[in-house]
Amino acid sequence: MRIGLLGTGPWAGFVHAPALAAHPDVTFAGLWGRRPEAAAELAAVHGVPAYPTVDALLADVDAVAIALPPDVQAEYATRAAQAGKHLLLDKPVAATVDAARAVEDAVAASGVATVVFFTTRFGPAQDAWIAEQAAQGGWFTAHCHWIGSVFTTDSPYAASPWRQQKGALWDVGPHALSVLLPVLGEVDRLTAAPGPGDTTHLVLRHRGGASSTVTLSLTAPPAASADGAAVELRGTAGVTTLPDRDEHPTAAFARALDGLLASAKSGEPHPCDIRFGRQVVEVLAAAEEQLLRGGR
Template identity: 35%
Template sequence: MSAVRVGLVGAGPWAKIFHAPMITGGPETELTATWARRPEAAQEIADEFGGTVASSFEDLLDSVDALVFAVPPFIQADLAAQAAAAGKPMLLEKPLGVDLAQAEKLVQAIDEAGVPTQVMFTNRYSPKIRDFLDKARAQTPIGAVGYYINQAALPGGTFATPWRLEKGNLLDLGPHVLDTLDAAVGPIVEVRGEGDLKRWYILTATHEGGVISQAQLSLTSPVVEDVAGVKVYTEQGELSCEFVGKDGDPEAPNVIRREFAEVVTSGKSHEVDVHRALYIQRLLEQAAPKN
């Protein structure tokens, strides 16, 4: 089977750290072209990882089989709708959009186009976390806690990007924690949040069956290393997982690449697709501060 020709949308820090190495890390996909709002950033990707620099987003669409997105959510939502209309399978970032209305509009465009999708809930591709989820689902939960605490958005931080600084920790870190808690303990029927989105935010979720979970989120805490993961307490004991990161599961990018290639070649969306992402974004909207 020939490699899937992938177009990378975006050339920021995360594209260089994760997306480009993931695409080029195995035979299933090749990085054919990169497009970014700053051509010089796209050229840096091409110089290090190969492929060409697309002169426009439309040119990128014309030259590839599928797209991988690494741009802020408000940009992703508009461009992904164009890609859907062009019939391109997509590996999207979460959140899908900067707000629920934007996410719903994008999913409608994707459904109307009928293109397959996969979403970068990074932890869901870690074999270690998949094993954790299988064990958690087989036990009887009592309660759970989640946490994602780092200093990524402090001044000078790698991820002190404008949209994160404006929107805070809920949209960036919340998807990881809520998705994992929901997958481990059971569907969340209600979630509320309190605290400061720019400093420290706490989520309290009620799952089907009445089990309660809580999570702490911060992008601006001066910790030495990220503190990120989930613990589930069950009638049978305690289960825990740490999220993929600098010291996380190195196999996750390989799983993402292989499974995205299968999405593209089969024409069938991944289990973790835009509908899963929209479900999580609705929970984020519910958990947002009520002004």
């Protein structure tokens, strides 16, 4: 499969491009970026062409991997799907529910395969744990925290305008939801409350009957983010926790590529497809709306 990359930011350079270049069953066909000089620099690192336009890239590939801000990603994902290209998207898939649905509609009309790269879902130990807990059921409640110090350190992601605008809810919230939803079920009721900085607290009621609490932040003091992410489930089987990640994100991205290849070949949707990505955006948007109304 010939795959092109849209995006040239830190995440594209750190994860997407190296994983595309190293995958044995993929041809890294080239890339496009909104900043031509950045595109030329990243393309040179991997010995691939930097395309002058998105349309030029789309004409030369079978699929695209997208590492762009969510509002920009949704626009180009819709265009790529309409052109019949398979999609490897990043989370969140869009910045609004309408934009996420537009991507989903374009995918449905074209029949292309989609995978959304929720990093935790593509770790072997984490994926196996999620599947085991979902099959077991009987969960009463869950607690999850995803706490980082992006905005209190010299993180390369701190300068991202969309992260500054959307905060932890939209950046790390998708990670938390990608674990909770497949185990506990879709969310039918939520309460959102603000904390310090961009910290957001969520109380979720799931259709399966369980409840969960979620704490999200990118503005924690560095010492407070030492145990950055954790998920704990409590139910009839006792207490269990999500295994820690212990590998580079490129390994998880390679498995996301495997998932896209398999879905494109079989025609079967991947569990982390655009439909699931849209469901996550619906929860984020509902929480955001509630926060903007002052928690009401």
